[in-house]
Amino acid sequence: MSGIWLAVIGGIVLFLGYRYYSKFIAEKIYRLDPNYVTPAHKYKDGVDFVPTNKFVLWGHHFTSVAGAAPIVGPAIAVYWGWLPAVLWVLLGTVFAAGVHDFGTLVLSVRNKGQSVGTLAHKLIGQRAKILFLFIILILVLMVNAVFAWVIANLFISFPASVLSVFIQIPLAIWIGSRVYRKKGGMLVPSLVALAVMYAAAIVASYVPALQIDLVSYFGGEGATTLFGLNATSMSFLVWIVILMIYVYIASTLPVWKLLQPRDYINSHQLIVGLGMLYLGLLFTNPDITAPVTNGTADTSWFPLLFITIACGAISGFHGLVSSGTSSKQLDKETDARFVGYLGSVGEGALALIAIIAVITFFPSAEQFSATYSSFAAASGSGLTVFIQGAGGLAAGLGIPTVVASTIVSVIVVSFAATTLDSSVRLMRYIIAELGAEYNVTPLTKMHVATTVAVVSSAALTLIPQGPKGFGSGGYLLWPLFGTANQLLAGISLLLISIWLKNLDRNYMPTIIPMAFLMFMTMWAMISQVFTDWAPWAEGSDWLLFSLGAVILVFALWITITAISVISAKDPQSFDRSV
Amino acid sequence: MEHKCAWKRFVQLYDDVLSLTHKQEVARELRDEEDLFFLLIYSDMLGIPNPAFYYTLELYPYIMEKFHDWHLRMGMEKSPLEGIRCC
Numbered sequence: 001m002s003g004i005w006l007a008v009i010g011g012i013v014l015f016l017g018y019r020y021y022s023k024f025i026a027e028k029i030y031r032l033d034p035n036y037v038t039p040a041h042k043y044k045d046g047v048d049f050v051p052t053n054k055f056v057l058w059g060h061h062f063t064s065v066a067g068a069a070p071i072v073g074p075a076i077a078v079y080w081g082w083l084p085a086v087l088w089v090l091l092g093t094v095f096a097a098g099v100h101d102f103g104t105l106v107l108s109v110r111n112k113g114q115s116v117g118t119l120a121h122k123l124i125g126q127r128a129k130i131l132f133l134f135i136i137l138i139l140v141l142m143v144n145a146v147f148a149w150v151i152a153n154l155f156i157s158f159p160a161s162v163l164s165v166f167i168q169i170p171l172a173i174w175i176g177s178r179v180y181r182k183k184g185g186m187l188v189p190s191l192v193a194l195a196v197m198y199a200a201a202i203v204a205s206y207v208p209a210l211q212i213d214l215v216s217y218f219g220g221e222g223a224t225t226l227f228g229l230n231a232t233s234m235s236f237l238v239w240i241v242i243l244m245i246y247v248y249i250a251s252t253l254p255v256w257k258l259l260q261p262r263d264y265i266n267s268h269q270l271i272v273g274l275g276m277l278y279l280g281l282l283f284t285n286p287d288i289t290a291p292v293t294n295g296t297a298d299t300s301w302f303p304l305l306f307i308t309i310a311c312g313a314i315s316g317f318h319g320l321v322s323s324g325t326s327s328k329q330l331d332k333e334t335d336a337r338f339v340g341y342l343g344s345v346g347e348g349a350l351a352l353i354a355i356i357a358v359i360t361f362f363p364s365a366e367q368f369s370a371t372y373s374s375f376a377a378a379s380g381s382g383l384t385v386f387i388q389g390a391g392g393l394a395a396g397l398g399i400p401t402v403v404a405s406t407i408v409s410v411i412v413v414s415f416a417a418t419t420l421d422s423s424v425r426l427m428r429y430i431i432a433e434l435g436a437e438y439n440v441t442p443l444t445k446m447h448v449a450t451t452v453a454v455v456s457s458a459a460l461t462l463i464p465q466g467p468k469g470f471g472s473g474g475y476l477l478w479p480l481f482g483t484a485n486q487l488l489a490g491i492s493l494l495l496i497s498i499w500l501k502n503l504d505r506n507y508m509p510t511i512i513p514m515a516f517l518m519f520m521t522m523w524a525m526i527s528q529v530f531t532d533w534a535p536w537a538e539g540s541d542w543l544l545f546s547l548g549a550v551i552l553v554f555a556l557w558i559t560i561t562a563i564s565v566i567s568a569k570d571p572q573s574f575d576r577s578v
Numbered sequence: 579m580e581h582k583c584a585w586k587r588f589v590q591l592y593d594d595v596l597s598l599t600h601k602q603e604v605a606r607e608l609r610d611e612e613d614l615f616f617l618l619i620y621s622d623m624l625g626i627p628n629p630a631f632y633y634t635l636e637l638y639p640y641i642m643e644k645f646h647d648w649h650l651r652m653g654m655e656k657s658p659l660e661g662i663r664c665c
Contacts, residue, residue, distance in 0.1 A: 052598065055595070056591065059591075060599065063596070179600065179604060256600060260600040261600065263599065
């Protein structure tokens with residue numbers, strides 16, 4: 001089967017989902033009102049509350065939610081064959097992610113643009129707020145650890161990408177200060193920055209002296225270095241330390257100085273990347289060589305598939321964006337369908353092309369199976385395969401494969417670095433908020449909170465043991481990241497369901513995906529915590545066991561809360577003014 | 579000509595999409611600077627001695643319009659100044 005056909009079928013499913021299901025949700029469930037005065041108009045202040053054109057807002061929403069995660073998860077999940085991954089991405093996007101992203105946007109709009117965290121407090125009380133904070137804390141901790149590992153791993157696998165990624169930092173600072181001081185536009189300088197980055201990637205692809213290859217510097221793969229570490233482990237350690245120093249500085253700077261100009265450049269990269277992959281697919285017309293399903297998998301796809309692909313099928317993080325920023329800028333309530341639902345469709349399309357890039361990369365099914373020989377192997381090398389596969393698709397546009405792979409790795413690292421920066425910043429805020437909640441004053445200080453965030457993230461990245469030694473096992477945390485993300489989505493869907501129930505509306509379209517997510521999350525955690533990571537299991541791991549157990553308790557807590565609130569005859573008062 | 583206009587509109591839309599958050603943050607930063615500036619200007623009336631108070635009086639006509647939003651942002655529901663009754 002041709003990869004193009006898969007893209008066409010996927011496109012049709014996503015289109016039908018948007019055209020019919022989201023219309024049904026908008027008209028019959030959320031009952032959008034074109035005359036409702038949105039917070040953007042009601043509290044217009046020119047900064048946070050600004051009525052925005054729906055196309056602009058959709059583009060902004062999509063670029064905010066799309067990153068490296070919808071690439072990493074699918075690149076791992078194709079281990080179980082391409083069909084389960086494709087089905088979960090498409091059906092998850094249509095029936096879960098779309099409803100979730102759209103719903104959190106509407107819920108927030110109907111409640112003064114408040115975020116889901118505040119709404120959890122309002123609806124269920126203080127304990128829900130604390131639960132929410134702890135789940136986000138775990139989620140951002142996982143994000144920090146996993147993405148630090150992703151970047152270090154890609155720097156080691158694609159040393160030609162390092163120069164471009166580091167060049168982006170001064171360029172972003174230059175753009176940020178230029179716009180701030182002179183109020184100039186960002187478009188031209190950011191395109192110049194992109195051109196400089198890609199020129200550096202092209203040159204570095206052909207000039208080994210410009211490739212910052214730490215493994216070679218430390219004497220090659222077999223060499224032993226300081227503290228008895230091998231060259232690869234030492235490279236992981238050095239990159240992770242450098243990354244953590246960088247994120248410490250980046251996350252304590254004002255966002256307009258570095259984070260946002262870099263985001264702006266990365267948005268170009270998202271467009272370049274998606275365009276390159278879909279056009280490359282069209283020109284190369286590759287065949288799918290990966291198996292449809294994997295009958296010899298060492299780990300069952302059920303229920304792990306549903307937490308391996310979080311972003312791209314459903315992600316709680318999107319609810320934070322929907323209710324945190326997009327809801328304050330929605331011009332008309334009816335725009336919520338376009339912005340929220342179609343935003344998740346865009347993310348689904350990104351996950352789909354990530355799957356296609358991987359499953360069309362190998363010349364034969366045997367070679368696919370040799371690389372994806374086990375779930376651990378798939379987790380460790382999935383992203384590298386995606387980059388090579390994407391490079392292969394881009395080669396169809398006349399770009400040399402080596403350059404295309406470097407550029408794709410620059411794109412993925414750039415996404416991951418921005419996510420890491422935002423995530424450490426968010427973790428700092430949460431630590432400060434918890435410090436204020438429990439009267440631990442030092443934690444409310446910026447540098448103390450950032451130090452706690454950075455040190456705990458670095459430790460978590462380095463502790464899991466991977467096949468290449470110390471520091472190479474960060475991917476083991478991926479299922480935990482997926483689980484924390486799904487829990488967050490579960491809470492948001494629960495809040496939407498309660499809101500709908502209080503309004504005497506049909507809440508099945510939101511409670512069913514919520515129940516599905518909670519069931520899968522708990523099943524996956526029970527099976528992994530008690531069978532794989534427990535002290536009595538063969539591959540016991542105290543770190544994963546403890547984190548998994550905490551997440552399992554949170555999942556149980558949410559489920560019990562959901563049952564008690566939904567089954568209550570007189571639910572706590574919620575905003576009925578709508 | 580029409581193509582040129584369509585292209586210009588497309589580029590404008592693209593730029594608006596990408597710069598939305600950045601514009602917001604720059605506006606926030608500039609507003610914070612302005613809030614501090616307002617505090618300095620109103621400081622003498624709030625009981626904080628300001629040697630340049632006399633000279634800042636000239637600015638009052640320009641900043642009066644923004645005074646109400648400023649005191650709300652500073653967490654004061656009602657005007658803190660006796661002489662200015664905006665609400």
